[in-house]
Amino acid sequence: RPRVLSGIQPTAGSFHLGNYLGALRQWVNLQDSHDAFYMVVDLHAITIPQDPAELRASTRLAAAQLLAAGVDPDRCTLFLQSHVPEHAQLAWVMNCVTGFGEASRMTQFKDKSAKQGTEGTTVGLFTYPILQIADILLYHANQVPVGEDQRQHIEITRDVAERFNARFGRTFTIPEPYILKEAAKIYDLQDPTVKMSKSASSPKGIVSLLDEPKAAAKKIKSAVTDTGTEIRYDPEHKPGISNLLTIYSTLTDESVPVLEQRYADKGYGALKTDLAEAVTEWVEPFRARTQQYLDDPETLDAVLAKGADKARAVAAETLAEAYDRVGFVPAK
Ligand code: TYM
DSSP, X not given: OOEEEEEEOSTTSSOBHHHIIIIIHHHHHHTTTSEEEEEEOHHHHTTSOOXXXXXXXXXXXXXXXXXXXXXXTTTSXXXXXXXXXXXXXXXXXXXXXXXXXXXXXXXHHHHHHHHHOTTTOOHHHHHHHHHHHHHHHHTTOSEEEXXXXXXXXXXXXXXXXXXXXXXXXXXXXXXXXXXXXXXXXXXXXXXXXXXXXXXXXXXXXXXXXXXXXHHHHHHHHTOOOOSOXXXXXXXXXXXXXXXXXXXXXXXXXXXXXXXXXXXXXXXXXXXXXXXXXXXXXXXXXXXXXXXXXHTOHHHHHHHHHHHHXXXXXXXXXXXXXXXXXXXXXXXX
16 A cells, blocks of 8 residues: 655644645545555644643644544554654754755745744744655655645655665655645635635634634635625636635535536525535534543543554664665664
């Protein structure tokens, strides 16, 4: 079976609909056809200041949400990045194979560092993508299921892996991005020209997966659309309606043309009402399941410990090979 690996940051508290439709839904769907490794990237989280108690809570909350979304530890390996020290170790090696200029071109770093200011920007934020390179290469991932905003990080991973292989001999698998065209970028409900994002969007523009079902429905119903009446997928001229069609289609597995036809004579209101209902129906059991996992932290921690053992077995082997390739003397 081909291998997939992906990660999600724990820092937002509740995941949002963009995370789910753009990435997590694919994580869940790939579990049977692929040998899947999924992790909560707590090491990445501290590239921006975090309150320790909050980080601990949000990391467990992230794991609980992954389980509630359908990530199944019996069919994949689910773990916390910090439980597998090889990530930080291989990241160091990758730091030394990545060009400063190459890293400087990462657009996510440019965006995030602009927000933090020069003094607030840590070196960790700069090398964030290089830790991500290590994440992916440690597991010889063939595919990396992510949203469009992560494409550049997969591309730099490929470049650095190819460079390492050329310099030291074939060591790493070259990964491909796995980005579903239909769901690659879910947009903010209040400003459908920018992606839905916890850091960039106003709460009204984001459907958080742990929103009160009623609040989630309200956000869908008050989504910004246009002054027209036609329900048609046309991201350029009708970004709001197109975004709602995308959300509807990916959430319910009905195609956009089918939806366009169904709502052709019904108007924006009907589309929003039905989508709000579909979202509510999804959010309600999700919230309940997340709470169940949170209520039993011992089981949750045991799941993560088991995942870490499985992940380490793979990661240790890759790290040892990489260390050997670069010329480190073996310990003992
Ligand atoms: P993160 O935590 O920002 O987001 C998790 C996943 O959600 C996707 N996503 C979206 N997809 C569609 N529309 C949106 N509006 C939207 N917002 C977020 C992201 O593309 C991502 O797939 N750097 C990564 C985490 C990471 C990682 C890795 C991923 C660390 N190591 C190794 C893959 C492989 C990140 O910050 O994702």
